[in-house]
Amino acid sequence: MSDDHDDSPIAARVRELEAVLEEKGLLDPRELDQVLEAFTHRASPANGFRVVARAWTDEGFRTRLLENANEALPELGLSMGGGLQVQRLHVVENTEDVHNVLVCTLCSCYPLSLLGPSPTWYKSPAYRAKVVSHPREVLEQFGLTLPETTRIEVWDANAESRYMVLPRRPEGTGDLTEAELAALVTRNGLIGTAAV
Amino acid sequence: MPRINDVGGVDGFGPVVEELDEPPFHADWEAHVMAMNRALIRRGVYNLDEFRDAVERTMSHESSYYENWFRAIQALLEERGVV
CATH class of the missing domain: 1.20.5 (Single alpha-helices involved in coiled-coils or other helix-helix interfaces)
Structure with missing residues (x-):
């Protein structure tokens, strides 16, 4: 450079x-x-995709990841210590009833090592302001329309704590390998502005 | 009184605009600003919390993300008599 x-x-x-x-x-x-x-x-969404695919295929890993993500990540050779300070990671799981979405209302806190560099929209005042007050509307702007019965939980990251969404495994993917499953996951799925 | 960066729930910022296939940096200088900041923090010229504070007190919603970072770095270096 x-x-x-x-x-x-x-x-x-x-x-x-x-x-x-x-x-x-x-x-x-x-x-x-x-x-x-x-x-x-080192900071790449491919890391997050691997974490999701492992959680979808290994129930023990999924449980450990949801209980203590910082301790589970080294199983995949990953950690939250690559930046300027170690951050606590909390993985939040989407279910039939709950959809999770991430934001940093104060600035731009984001799990870089697992999601790669953050997109400009994530750092924009428009997203940061609106996703906490009108999450359903914001998700619709991203093309994600959730059933009225689905509760939306918004997680506000900060200097010490970061979040990552564990999307729901798509139906009809029972035969796919872990690598094939990882290829289904998107960066926005890990933020919560896409279903997967 | 909340700082200007504290925008959660505030109305009036318009729609969220998603840029498809967005690169990590839109210009080389943005990458330089990011790398310069990390290097200065690693050297202890200032720390990460001081940098966050500087961004929050010098930022403008009219400026781009890395323009705000550069303004904060300049402010910290001036305050410390480095430049």
Whole structure:
């Protein structure tokens, strides 16, 4: 990422600040590359997809995941300690009666390591404001219409606690392998703005 | 009085707009801002809570997410006499 030809005013101001910090020995360009590499390669929704597929196929893992996700994740070689601080993860399970959806009303808290970089809409004031007051309406904007009888639970993440939705396993998927099941899951399914 | 970032339940922000196939960063400078912030926190120039506080007290709903981050980083560095 050392080549930067963006000539917008803010890109120039970022470059200027970087140069000052490098001069003061507070920043090393190689360090920036390492940070970005870790961010873009280790933080991936594929991790969340694997967790869901395992929970769908291994009842013991599902139980452990719902009871204490931080202790269950290492079974898949994952953890919540990859960022700047370890976060408590709470996995919330969708059922016939309850649908879960995540938000961070104050900022943009999100389980990066399991879901990858967060989409702009998740960080937008529009989503953060509205999903807590009109969740059904917001889900409909995403094309997810839930039966009136389904209760919607909204989970507000914070600096120490993050959430991930465990979607319901789609019907007719009994013959699929764990990898095939993982391929059915979407990033929005893990946030709760899609069914799976 | 709640800070400007405390938007839960507030009306008037319009519809939620989803961008399909959105990339992690929309411009290279955004990636630089993200990486710069992590590096400065790791070096102890400021900590994560101080950064969150700075975003909340300097942010504008008119600015993009990473513009707000950059403004917060600049504020913290100025307050510490680094720049």
